[in-house]
Amino acid sequence: MSSARAKILQAIRAASPATSSGKGPIGAQAAALSARAAATRPERVSGPVDAAFLTRLQDPGIGATTERVATLQDFPDAVRRYLAAQGLAAAVAVQPHPELLALDWSGVETHHHIATDEGAAVGLALGGIAETGSLVFHSSAASPTLFAFLPLHHVVAVRAETLWPWLEDYATALATLPQPRNVNLVTGASGTTDIEGTLVRGAHGPGWLHIVLIGSTNAT
Amino acid sequence: MTAAFSARVDAALASPTLKLAIDRTTGTARSKRAAAMAAWPEFNIARDLGRDIKDHVIENLEHYLVTFEKNAIASGAKVHWAETGAQACAIVVDICRKANAKSVTRAKSMLGEEIGLPHALEEAGIERVETDLAEHIIQLAGDPPSHIVWPALHKTREQVAELFRTHHRDPGALASVEAMVGSARRQLREKFMAADVGISGANFLVADTGAVCTVTNEGNAELTTTPPRVHIVTAGIEKLVPSTAHAMAMLRLLVRSATGAELTQYTTFHCGPKQAGDLDGPEEFHIVLVDAGRTRMLAEGLADMLRCIRCGACLNHCVVYRQIGGHAYGATYPGPMGAVLTPSLSGLEAAQDLPRACTLNGQCQEVCPVAIPLPTLLRGWREKAWQQGFEPATVRWAVALWRFLILRPALYAAASAIGLRLMPLFSRNGWISRLPLAGGWTAHRDMPSPTGGTFLAQYKRRMKK
Numbered sequence A: 001m002s003s004a005r006a007k008i009l010q011a012i013r014a015a016s017p018a019t020s021s022g023k024g025p026i027g028a029q030a031a032a033l034s035a036r037a038a039a040t041r042p043e044r045v046s047g048p049v050d051a052a053f054l055t056r057l058q059d060p061g062i063g064a065t066t067e068r069v070a071t072l073q074d075f076p077d078a079v080r081r082y083l084a085a086q087g088l089a090a091a092v093a094v095q096p097h098p099e100l101l102a103l104d105w106s107g108v109e110t111h112h113h114i115a116t117d118e119g120a121a122v123g124l125a126l127g128g129i130a131e132t133g134s135l136v137f138h139s140s141a142a143s144p145t146l147f148a149f150l151p152l153h154h155v156v157a158v159r160a161e162t163l164w165p166w167l168e169d170y171a172t173a174l175a176t177l178p179q180p181r182n183v184n185l186v187t188g189a190s191g192t193t194d195i196e197g198t199l200v201r202g203a204h205g206p207g208w209l210h211i212v213l214i215g216s217t218n219a220t
Numbered sequence B: 001m002t003a004a005f006s007a008r009v010d011a012a013l014a015s016p017t018l019k020l021a022i023d024r025t026t027g028t029a030r031s032k033r034a035a036a037m038a039a040w041p042e043f044n045i046a047r048d049l050g051r052d053i054k055d056h057v058i059e060n061l062e063h064y065l066v067t068f069e070k071n072a073i074a075s076g077a078k079v080h081w082a083e084t085g086a087q088a089c090a091i092v093v094d095i096c097r098k099a100n101a102k103s104v105t106r107a108k109s110m111l112g113e114e115i116g117l118p119h120a121l122e123e124a125g126i127e128r129v130e131t132d133l134a135e136h137i138i139q140l141a142g143d144p145p146s147h148i149v150w151p152a153l154h155k156t157r158e159q160v161a162e163l164f165r166t167h168h169r170d171p172g173a174l175a176s177v178e179a180m181v182g183s184a185r186r187q188l189r190e191k192f193m194a195a196d197v198g199i200s201g202a203n204f205l206v207a208d209t210g211a212v213c214t215v216t217n218e219g220n221a222e223l224t225t226t227p228p229r230v231h232i233v234t235a236g237i238e239k240l241v242p243s244t245a246h247a248m249a250m251l252r253l254l255v256r257s258a259t260g261a262e263l264t265q266y267t268t269f270h271c272g273p274k275q276a277g278d279l280d281g282p283e284e285f286h287i288v289l290v291d292a293g294r295t296r297m298l299a300e301g302l303a304d305m306l307r308c309i310r311c312g313a314c315l316n317h318c319v320v321y322r323q324i325g326g327h328a329y330g331a332t333y334p335g336p337m338g339a340v341l342t343p344s345l346s347g348l349e350a351a352q353d354l355p356r357a358c359t360l361n362g363q364c365q366e367v368c369p370v371a372i373p374l375p376t377l378l379r380g381w382r383e384k385a386w387q388q389g390f391e392p393a394t395v396r397w398a399v400a401l402w403r404f405l406i407l408r409p410a411l412y413a414a415a416s417a418i419g420l421r422l423m424p425l426f427s428r429n430g431w432i433s434r435l436p437l438a439g440g441w442t443a444h445r446d447m448p449s450p451t452g453g454t455f456l457a458q459y460k461r462r463m464k465k
């Protein structure tokens, strides 16, 4: 197969007009392109980043619900309220994150494996992106990928101080972090429009996503 | 028009449900895109940036391919190269065999369709489970895809219900689209977890991290790529972007153009196999980089087309696609982008009708998020088809006659005046619904009976005033 590699690269060389010599080093060109991105963004994320995040999540196309609590210690209560409001059993798969495991889950049956047909799971996102209302997960021992995809209901805590204003701000941060196997940007509940363009939730991933914002941007 | 193309178009126009099905999905897609663009006045500068990012990558393709390869290998991925679709399929089948795979889940990838991967897996005797809902529907129906974003767009909800009733284990009542989606969810759940290999495509290959970006709304890609022991990516060599930040700029364009959303529900960057401590993820991660005609496009002057990010907007806005649907094109890629790609991928002689099945109204270029001059590229193919003598004899004869007349203005005026006098003979209530030598035109539309003389006659009259 390495001969295929050589042939493809050879064909590229043969087809390409004399490389973009006049345009300076490739890295500088790429950086100049990145610098243009700011002017192309929808002018939306102004003011406090947490408010922008919550506003974005109001969009019905995203299909998420939100609430805000003061501290992570209030998260189990929010989960209990959510389960009761949805008429669900008081049982959840808890993402094996040390901070979640340290919380008081009394009154709720908890387990740390995710089943194929899990009813509800709770998680802690690495952060969020205000521009798009996305949650960010990096796969790790504390954050298995399938927690965001197998449950029917996903209740996720995200700290206000971990919100990035724009997609590019997250990209910049990623470059300084250890690259995980999976970066999952989760923007609302699973949906499909594959049958006659009609939107239906819960295609394969969660049908419900409830986001609990912890604290506020200004308080930190 | 060749007989095969004409037969496919006739079949499409005669279908009682096709037009309705196309209108339902493309209509929604057009209005959602329009709403997204109305909320994004920066679209024009964003599109210039998207075009320039892709052009920059294509100009430095070797650099970015080699950088991507180096970083992917560093992340633990195995990188394979394939000059042709057949080579790529052989590599994938070989990996599946070595993994002793009995069942493979697949997340929709147009490249996979292009290179015939579904067929290759079947031939190898490996169970193939399509996990994208639309791909699942057309797998049950035994149909090829008819749209690059909504492959089952030609199916009405009634037809989907029928398929699920026949093939699903636990279909339930199937009285609503919700119920149909629920039935598919139940049907595919265990398949996701039982597969030995998961296969996906790539929306972007990120050179500076070696990551592969996929976007879906259903979550089927991650359920395809996470549980199995082996994950295989097949990706065209044009899918590169320099960095994650560049991918973000492209995602803004891609998703709004495709569905009108700002971001897909699930945007994932896959980078290497399971890491120490990871509780899930594949043990092996393979990336097959596929040429399959892309370097030829570069050499043939079609570098502009390599910018295409497969958003489908040009299909949704094409008046021809909306009449005849995807299958009439007889190729993996339909619509304007398909009419440019197919002659290059499968040869101009076989695909010569596609560049002609176009009104050159320019809508496709206007909506294209990477500003591909589709009408210009289509005209280029028409010229090539003419030079290579692929035009049918009647067309060559008609053009020769027209050329003869146009070089003789007096004769031209006389001939067109005669034609004009004859046309009303075929009209009824001012409309012509049948015209000799123009049966193809009038079979599915009427034209108004001409009034007021030829253009030149009218022009002369007005200039005198």
Ligand code: SF4
Residues within 6 Å of the ligand: B257, B307, B308, B309, B310, B311, B312, B313, B314, B315, B337, B364, B367, B368, B369, B370, B371, B372
């Ligand atoms: S040609 Fe442009 S509009 Fe058509 S699919 Fe490609 S990127 Fe989208």
